[in-house]
Amino acid sequence: MKIDRLIGILSILLQKDKITAQELAEKFEVSRRTILRDVEALSMTGIPILSEQGQGGGISIMEGYKIDRTLLSSEDMRAILTGLQSLDSVSDNRRYRQLMEKISSDGSVAVNVDNHIIIDLSSWDKSAVSDKIELIKTAIEQNIKIAFHYFSPNAESKRKLEPYHLVFQWSNWYVWGYCTQREDYRMFKLTRMTELVLTDEKCGNREVPEYVCNKLRHTEGEIEITVKFDDSVKWRIIDEFGIDFLKYDENGSIIVTFTWSDIPAFYQYILSFGDKAEIVEPMEYRQEFAELLKNMQKKYKR
Numbered sequence: 001m002k003i004d005r006l007i008g009i010l011s012i013l014l015q016k017d018k019i020t021a022q023e024l025a026e027k028f029e030v031s032r033r034t035i036l037r038d039v040e041a042l043s044m045t046g047i048p049i050l051s052e053q054g055q056g057g058g059i060s061i062m063e064g065y066k067i068d069r070t071l072l073s074s075e076d077m078r079a080i081l082t083g084l085q086s087l088d089s090v091s092d093n094r095r096y097r098q099l100m101e102k103i104s105s106d107g108s109v110a111v112n113v114d115n116h117i118i119i120d121l122s123s124w125d126k127s128a129v130s131d132k133i134e135l136i137k138t139a140i141e142q143n144i145k146i147a148f149h150y151f152s153p154n155a156e157s158k159r160k161l162e163p164y165h166l167v168f169q170w171s172n173w174y175v176w177g178y179c180t181q182r183e184d185y186r187m188f189k190l191t192r193m194t195e196l197v198l199t200d201e202k203c204g205n206r207e208v209p210e211y212v213c214n215k216l217r218h219t220e221g222e223i224e225i226t227v228k229f230d231d232s233v234k235w236r237i238i239d240e241f242g243i244d245f246l247k248y249d250e251n252g253s254i255i256v257t258f259t260w261s262d263i264p265a266f267y268q269y270i271l272s273f274g275d276k277a278e279i280v281e282p283m284e285y286r287q288e289f290a291e292l293l294k295n296m297q298k299k300y301k302r
Contacts, residue, residue: 005030009038013049018058021051068279083234129173130189135198136175136190143203145180148196150188154264157181161188162203165211176211178204225266225285229254230276255280267292 005028012019012027021039025032040060043049048062093138139146140163148161162178172189179186229237231252237245260266267289270277279286 006038006042007121009035010042010047013059013061016060018060020058024059057170132190132193132196133173134161135196136166139198140166142198145199145203146175146196147199148188148193151192151194152262154262159188160199161186162206167211167213169213177209178206187251190202202298222284223261223285224257224259224261225282226255226257226280227270227286228278228280229256229273233276236273 008028009024012024021032021035024035028035039049039051050062052058052060092266106199125128135258136146145159145160145162150157150159160180161175162180163175164178165176167176167187168175172191174187175193176187177185228249231254234254237254237256241256245256249255258266263285270289279289
């Protein structure tokens with residue numbers, strides 16, 4: 001993409017005194033003419049770029065304008081590369097690492113990257129999300145809707161979405177945008193999406209609200225449920241919500257109030273704690289959950 005190349009050229013010019021158009025063309029795998037157009041585009045933004053012809057000539061930024069050439073130190077570059085490599089974990093190519101190799105003036109940062117930190121954003125089945133991420137990125141960049149079949153705890157449905165954000169949250173990938181069926185903003189889990197395609201419909205001209213990560217796993221929904229947990233599962237509450245979330249009753253049990261919009265999924269979540277969790281209120285959901293447990297018990301008594 002052109003913007004990636006412009007950022008790369010600017011980064012190199014901040015790191016080097018001078019570089020030729022041919023050297024930049026080889027580094028970014030484009031023609032010399034394309035580089036000259038890019039340099040002109042950078043100049044139009046107000047950056048004073050000088051171009052000297054002949055032997056010893058090249059492209060540079062006016063000396064008095066550079067301020068600080070250590071804008072990106074080697075340590076900064078390595079930190080950026082670690083983040084870009086994490087994106088490569090959900091991609092079928094190495095384009096983010098290749099981008100850093102191009103941005104680095106001599107390529108040494110990419111070659112000598114610190115491998116002590118490894119971030120893998122892929123799911124157990126990488127193919128389940130990597131293609132979807134690329135397709136959704138294309139939709140966001142082109143401002144077009146996507147269509148897909150979606151499997152939720154309540155039903156299966158065909159959806160159309162104006163995608164605005166790809167979100168890695170709660171150890172999974174999601175797409176957030178405006179659902180045309182619900183006429184509201186919704187989040188969809190990528191692994192539950194099938195038959196995902198780009199449409200030829202442009203997204204609506206709307207003012208998109210800011211996406212906010214809700215610590216309680218769901219956007220605010222229909223009910224609030226208070227649950228009592230045994231102290232033996234404190235590690236899991238801390239793991240999923242943080243130590244500041246812990247509150248205790250007079251008996252030393254952990255008390256958590258959840259805001260949840262999907263009741264079946266909430267019951268599944270509570271079941272995952274076995275006998276270490278108990279719904280306290282509201283009473284109607286406590287009774288409904290008790291009925292669910294009775295039905296489960298009947299199956300095992302057969």
